[in-house]
Amino acid sequence: MDVKNKIVVVTGASSGIGLATARLLTERGAKLALVSRSKEKLEALSKELPESIAIPADMTKPNEIKRMVEQTMDHFGRIDILVNNAGQGYYATIEKTDLDIFHHIFDLNLMGPLIAMQQVVPIMRRQGRGAIINISSGTALMRLPNLGVYSSSKRALAGLSLTAREELKNDHIVVGVVYPYITLTNFGKNTIKDPQGEDRQPGNSPTPADTAEYIALKILEGIVNGDAEIFAHDWMMKMAKGGA
Ligand SMILES: NC(=O)c1ccc[n+]([C@@H]2O[C@H](COP(=O)([O-])OP(=O)(O)OC[C@H]3O[C@@H](n4cnc5c(N)ncnc54)[C@H](OP(=O)(O)O)[C@@H]3O)[C@@H](O)[C@H]2O)c1
Numbered sequence: 001m002d003v004k005n006k007i008v009v010v011t012g013a014s015s016g017i018g019l020a021t022a023r024l025l026t027e028r029g030a031k032l033a034l035v036s037r038s039k040e041k042l043e044a045l046s047k048e049l050p051e052s053i054a055i056p057a058d059m060t061k062p063n064e065i066k067r068m069v070e071q072t073m074d075h076f077g078r079i080d081i082l083v084n085n086a087g088q089g090y091y092a093t094i095e096k097t098d099l100d101i102f103h104h105i106f107d108l109n110l111m112g113p114l115i116a117m118q119q120v121v122p123i124m125r126r127q128g129r130g131a132i133i134n135i136s137s138g139t140a141l142m143r144l145p146n147l148g149v150y151s152s153s154k155r156a157l158a159g160l161s162l163t164a165r166e167e168l169k170n171d172h173i174v175v176g177v178v179y180p181y182i183t184l185t186n187f188g189k190n191t192i193k194d195p196q197g198e199d200r201q202p203g204n205s206p207t208p209a210d211t212a213e214y215i216a217l218k219i220l221e222g223i224v225n226g227d228a229e230i231f232a233h234d235w236m237m238k239m240a241k242g243g244a
Pocket residue numbers: 011012013014015016017018035036037038041057058059060085086087088089108135136137138139179180181182183184185186187188190
């Protein structure tokens with residue numbers, strides 16, 4: 001789908017990949033609903049991006065997700081594209097996994113996108129078409145120690161996305177999933193860590209870390225081409241096919 005003049009909801013727009021995506025899509029002529037918890041950051045960004053609106057919402061709270069979609073509809077009257085990008089990491093072994101943190105990670109990385117999709121699908125169906133991009137992670141394709149909970153949430157999100165793609169194809173709603181790998185954002189700093197202070201392992205990446213702007217281009221590519229799966233790098237595609 002071409003993004004010019006389209007109404008796009010980007011969650012996690014206050015930082016990193018979401019911020020870069022909001023800027024890029026605005027540059028290409030889209031009108032943005034900017035969503036995250038940080039009201040001040042979103043309002044400052046909204047001043048920078050013409051015709052955008054700031055909608056503070058916590059994506060772990062179903063009522064706030066519903067209100068966010070309603071506010072977008074009240075303001076713009078339609079939603080063409082949803083980018084489910086808000087997310088957080090968790091670094092702990094399976095043995096040491098805290099169950100409250102497990103629920104938080106799944107609420108944010110999986111339930112939030114699911115509820116947002118449930119809210120926008122009827123709107124897109126009425127409009128005759130739509131595009132949904134869910135941001136998974138390259139770790140969903142791997143077996144990295146300490147990232148079991150995070151990577152499981154992202155693996156589940158990929159599964160949900162590809163199933164939704166099949167279910168919605170006759171409604172002309174195209175669902176795609178993007179797999180970034182290590183990207184230079186606040187993600188590492190915001191990752192919940194056990195033991196406290198220990199950072200996530202970078203893994204043996206065959207490529208250096210990406211910029212958020214590079215991943216934003218991949219997200220745009222996914223929207224424009226309507227691909228099912230968009231990988232930050234070709235070597236990740238081999239992993240998805242079980243070749244690595
Ligand atoms: N960076 C990487 O290496 C990497 C690799 C693979 C996948 N990813 C995925 O890419 C996505 C974006 O991450 P990033 O790298 O840009 O990290 P980031 O810089 O930490 O940004 C995360 C964004 O999510 C928002 N967010 C967090 N909790 C939220 C909540 N409860 N409700 C609403 N918004 C919330 C944050 O905004 P507020 O704090 O304002 O709420 C922020 O805008 C995530 O889904 C992440 O899992 C990242």
